[in-house]
Each structure stands twice: as structure tokens, then as C-alpha cells.
Amino acid sequence: MHCKELESVLETEGLGPLPKDARLHLATCGACQAFVADLNSIVSAAKSLPAEVNPPDRIWISLRAQLEAEGLIKEPVEVSERSSWWESFNAWLKPRTFATVTAAALVLAAAIFVTRTPHNSNVNNLDSAKNQPVAETPRPAQPQVTASAPPSSTNAANVPSKGPTPSKAKDLAPSPSESASFTLNQAELDVPNMQLAGNSQVDLALRQNLRTLNAFIAECELHLKQNPQDELAREYLNTAYQQKADLLAAMMESGRGEN
Amino acid sequence: MSVWSFGLLLFAASTAIAASPEHQERHFAVKGHPVVVLQNIVNGRIEVKSSKNPEVVVSSTSIADKVAIDIEQVGDRIDISASSLSSSPLPHEVEANFQLTVPEQTELQLKTQTGLIYVEQVTGDMKLESVAGDVHLKEVSGYIIVKTTGGSLVCTLCSGKLEFASISGGAQVLQPSLTNVNLMTTSGNILYDGDFIRTGLYTMRSGKGLVEVRFSGNDSFDLNARTNLGVVDNQAAAFLKPDTHASRHAASRYAHSLFGTVGQGLAKVELSSYSGTIRILKRN
Numbered sequence: 001m002h003c004k005e006l007e008s009v010l011e012t013e014g015l016g017p018l019p020k021d022a023r024l025h026l027a028t029c030g031a032c033q034a035f036v037a038d039l040n041s042i043v044s045a046a047k048s049l050p051a052e053v054n055p056p057d058r059i060w061i062s063l064r065a066q067l068e069a070e071g072l073i074k075e076p077v078e079v080s081e082r083s084s085w086w087e088s089f090n091a092w093l094k095p096r097t098f099a100t101v102t103a104a105a106l107v108l109a110a111a112i113f114v115t116r117t118p119h120n121s122n123v124n125n126l127d128s129a130k131n132q133p134v135a136e137t138p139r140p141a142q143p144q145v146t147a148s149a150p151p152s153s154t155n156a157a158n159v160p161s162k163g164p165t166p167s168k169a170k171d172l173a174p175s176p177s178e179s180a181s182f183t184l185n186q187a188e189l190d191v192p193n194m195q196l197a198g199n200s201q202v203d204l205a206l207r208q209n210l211r212t213l214n215a216f217i218a219e220c221e222l223h224l225k226q227n228p229q230d231e232l233a234r235e236y237l238n239t240a241y242q243q244k245a246d247l248l249a250a251m252m253e254s255g256r257g258e259n
Numbered sequence: 260m261s262v263w264s265f266g267l268l269l270f271a272a273s274t275a276i277a278a279s280p281e282h283q284e285r286h287f288a289v290k291g292h293p294v295v296v297l298q299n300i301v302n303g304r305i306e307v308k309s310s311k312n313p314e315v316v317v318s319s320t321s322i323a324d325k326v327a328i329d330i331e332q333v334g335d336r337i338d339i340s341a342s343s344l345s346s347s348p349l350p351h352e353v354e355a356n357f358q359l360t361v362p363e364q365t366e367l368q369l370k371t372q373t374g375l376i377y378v379e380q381v382t383g384d385m386k387l388e389s390v391a392g393d394v395h396l397k398e399v400s401g402y403i404i405v406k407t408t409g410g411s412l413v414c415t416l417c418s419g420k421l422e423f424a425s426i427s428g429g430a431q432v433l434q435p436s437l438t439n440v441n442l443m444t445t446s447g448n449i450l451y452d453g454d455f456i457r458t459g460l461y462t463m464r465s466g467k468g469l470v471e472v473r474f475s476g477n478d479s480f481d482l483n484a485r486t487n488l489g490v491v492d493n494q495a496a497a498f499l500k501p502d503t504h505a506s507r508h509a510a511s512r513y514a515h516s517l518f519g520t521v522g523q524g525l526a527k528v529e530l531s532s533y534s535g536t537i538r539i540l541k542r543n
Contacts, residue, residue, distance in 0.1 A: 201302070201372075201373050201391060202302075202372045202373055202390050202391060204391075205373070205390050205391035205408055205409045206390065206408060208409065208427070209408045209409050209426040209427055212426055212427050212445060212446050213426055213445060216445055216446065216466050216467065216533075219533075219534075220533065223487070223488075230487065232485055232486075232487050232531060232533070233487050233533065235531075236464075236466050236487075236533045239443065239445075239464075239466075240445060240466070243424075243426055243445060247408065247426065250390070250408070
């Protein structure tokens with residue numbers, strides 16, 4: 001056997017028990033001995049690496065959901081697979097890396113959502129513009145101190161061309177709001193059972209603030225369903241999503257740091 | 260006193276001694292403008308004051324066998340960390356309180372869970388993070404970033420640039436000389452009581468809380484206040500002129516809004532709230 005042949009044997013067979021002729025060649029060839037020694041050291045070094053190189057499946061699920069919401073992939077997310085990835089979850093994760101990667105994914109998701117929002121609002125604007133008579137184009141700002149009240153609901157109802165109806169806005173799928181919400185809710189699933197900072201005061205603060213955010217998000221989402229053109233509410237909703245992503249990452253980091 | 264009673268007393272005393280906090284103080288000589296990084300993963304207060312001496316003094320108080328404190332100096336960077344050694348500690352046991360004395364020009368990165376962060380008379384960029392602890396700053400200057408989950412900020416006589424983000428914490432900015440302010444909270448209240456520097460940019464947003472601004476008669480700024488479901492309480496109508504730069508604004512259809520100008524409108528002030536009140540006052 002020659003060196004090349006031994007290399008191909010190693011490629012196919014790995015570093016397990018080698019065939020007899022390969023062992024004979026290895027016993028007499030210094031270059032191949034050095035090569036095998038290098039491989040052994042790489043393998044042992046790889047074994048000593050923590051299992052944190054690959055992010056947990058949860059990240060892929062979240063990203064996949066996000067990509068699907070973005071329309072970049074078509075396959076549905078298999079939510080039913082949650083138990084299987086959860087089983088492998090504890091084996092895979094390492095505390096800091098998990099939190100960091102999760103945070104990155106959540107922030108990424110939020111960022112994608114935020115960057116997509118203007119596009120969608122443009123779509124909304126375009127859509128509403130199609131239905132708007134010329135008289136309904138944005139009025140010029142009045143050069144005076146204004147303290148304007150919002151139109152009453154009856155007034156708004158009498159002005160059909162103010163913007164798309166909620167149902168019409170809903171047709172403009174995929175809704176980034178829904179996908180961001182889905183991604184964050186996925187990340188939130190584990191929090192109820194997680195021991196966070198091992199500190200009741202911090203635990204309480206984190207959970208209370210999560211509740212505060214959830215209530216605020218729900219309020220904004222409901223408002224936006226009724227008033228899809230409301231830019232200010234959308235800004236607040238975007239910010240709340242980002243805050244929730246940050247908070248969940250902090251909660252996971254706290255929980256994993258203690259475990 | 261019986262032997263048993265004496266024994267019990269001795270045991271109680273020894274337990275108390277074992278659990279009593281231990282004080283440490285270390286000095287680190289520095290040459291230029293140091294960077295101090297403190298990660299307090301346990302509870303505790305962090306207090307930072309400045310001195311003229313070219314050294315960083317780290318004083319800490321903690322229970323030795325419950326909390327590990329590591330301090331490392333690399334050049335002018337001092338890294339400090341405190342972490343819990345106990346798997347199921349009592350809350351008061353996992354506490355590390357720090358008192359830092361730093362040169363006036365020092366960069367700070369401080370992080371804690373529940374204790375107060377207090378910084379006084381330090382000039383330099385700083386990033387201060389807390390979960391439930393409040394952050395009090397007095398006479399600090401630089402690019403100041405404060406992030407809390409539920410803790411509040413009180414910033415007195417601050418200058419430079421300030422960013423604050425919180426979920427339920429509030430912010431009070433008192434007598435500032437800040438050129439750039441960005442305050443954001445979901446449910447906390449915001450109070451800005453001070454001057455607006457010309458060409459400065461000031462953004463204050465609260466989802467559900469009160470946003471209150473108290474300006475002086477000498478100020479010069481454009482005001483843009485918007486709220487979706489709340490109200491704009493303008494108690495300074497006499498000082499607000501028609502918005503001289505109104506063409507730049509497009510009023511939201513659904514928001515209660517107020518646009519106006521004080522003086523020449525040199526600074527830009529943007530206030531918003533989703534469902535809270537926005538109050539504008541002139542200081543006496």
C-alpha cells in the first residue's frame with residue numbers, strides 16, 4: 001500500500017481499526033504516522049469542544065418560521081416536532097451560547113420585522129391610495145399650533161376612504177406583525193417553567209415586565225387591526241417586539257446561567 | 260448558664276460570623292483614561308465616585324463563601340465580576356456591594372440585577388444595565404446608555420448624550436446640559452426638567468406612561484407631541500408659537516397631536532405616547 005491509498009482508506013474508514021495492509025504501511029511510513037497523529041489530535045480536540053457549535057433546533061425553528069413568514073420558503077413549520085427538538089435541547093445547549101444565539105435570532109427576527117414594516121405600510125398606502133379620491137390626499141399641515149383630536153368612530157365610519165378596512169389589510173399577507181408575534185411566542189413557550197435568576201426579586205421583575213409587554217403588545221395589535229394605518233401605534237408595537245426579544249433573551253440567559 | 264446554653268450561643272455566634280459580609284479593597288494604578296467593566300450577576304449596589312488619583316479603587320462587601328468576586332487588570336482596563344457560589348442561596352446571601360473610586364475621566368460598563376447603580380462626577384462614555392435596580396446619575400458627562408427592565412433612571416446635572424430604554428422603569432432628567440436625548444419606556448413615566456440646547460435632538464416616548472416636559476422661557480425648540488389614545492396637556496400655550504417648520508410634519512390621522520415652536524425653534528423635541536398623557540409646562 002502507498003500513502004495515497006492509506007489516505008483514501010482513512011477517508012472512507014475513518015480512524016477505526018484499519019485493514020492489515022494499511023496497518024503494515026503505517027508501521028513503516030513516517031509521513032503517514034504523522035498524518036494519522038494529526039488526525040487523532042484533531043479528533044481529540046474536537047471531542048473536547050463543548051457541544052455549543054451548533055445552535056439548538058429552536059433557533060432553526062424560529063428562523064424557519066420567520067423565513068416562511070417572509071415568503072422565502074413555502075413549507076409549513078412543524079410545530080408538532082417541538083417535543084423532539086425539546087428532547088435534544090438540553091443535551092445541546094450551553095448556557096451563554098444558547099442565550100446569545102437566541103438573542104441574536106430574536107433580534108434578527110425583530111429587525112427583519114422592523115425593516116419590512118415600511119414596505120408593508122407602503123403596500124397599505126398603495127392599496128389605500130387606489131381607493132382614495134383625490135380630495136383625500138394628505139392635507140397640507142396648517143401653520144398653527146394644533147391640538148387635534150382624533151376623529152370619532154362615527155366620523156371615521158363615514159369616511160370610507162381613510163384607509164383600508166381591517167379585513168382588507170388582513171389580506172395583505174404575510175403580516176410581519178403576526179410572524180414576529182409567532183416567533184416571540186415560540187421563544188416564550190419555555191419561560192413559564194424556567195427557573196430564572198434563582199432570585200425571587202429578579203424573577204418577579206422579569207416575569208412582571210413580560211406580562212406588561214404582552215399586555216401592551218396585545219393592546220397595540222388590537223388597535224392596529226382596527227386602525228391599520230396608525231403609524232404611531234405601529235412604531236410602539238415594533239419597539240415592544242424588540243423589547244420582548246431582548247427580555248426573553250435576558251430571561252433565558254438568567255435561567256441557563258443558574259442551571 | 261448551662262453548658263448546653265453556652266454551646267448553643269457559641270454555635271449561633273459562629274454561624275453569624277461565618278455568614279457576615281466580608282469587606283475587600285483593592286487598588287489598581289492606571290495611566291490614561293481607564294475602562295471599568297463590572298458584571299454583578301448577583302444582587303447589590305454599585306456606587307462610583309471620582310477622585311484626582313490615577314488609580315481605580317474597588318471596595319466590595321459580600322459573603323465570602325456565597326459570592327465569588329474576580330478582579331482583573333489588563334492595562335487600563337479593570338474587569339470585575341461577582342457571581343453566586345451557592346446553588347440555592349438565600350437572597351441576602353447572594354449580594355455583592357461595590358464602591359468604586361475612579362479617575363474623573365473613566366469609561367464605565369456596569370451591570371447588576373437588583374441593586375442601585377449610582378455614578379457621580381464621572382466623565383466618559385458609560386453603559387449601565389440593570390434588571391430591577393434603579394440608576395442614579397449625578398454630574399456625569401459623556402455618551403450615557405442606560406438599559407433597565409424595571410429600574411428607573413434619575414439623571415441630575417448630566418451632560419452629553421443620553422439614551423434610556425426600559426420596559427416599566429421611568430426616567431427623570433433634571434437640570435441637564437444634554438445635546439442628544441432618547442428616552443423610551445413602555446409603561447414608565449418620563450420627566451424632563453431643564454433646558455433644551457440649541458441644535459439638540461430630544462426624543463421621549465412612553466407607551467402607557469406620562470411624558471412631562473418643563474422648559475424655560477429662554478429655550479428655543481420645535482415641538483412635536485403625539486399620542487394615540489392619551490391626551491396632550493399643553494400648559495404652556497402662551498409660549499408656543501405656530502409651528503414655523505410645520506411643513507415637515509404630517510399629523511397622524513389617529514393621534515392627538517401638538518406642533519409648535521418656542522423661540523426660534525433651534526432644537527428639536529419629539530414627544531410621544533401611545534396611551535399616556537403628554538404634558539408641556541414652562542418652569543417658573
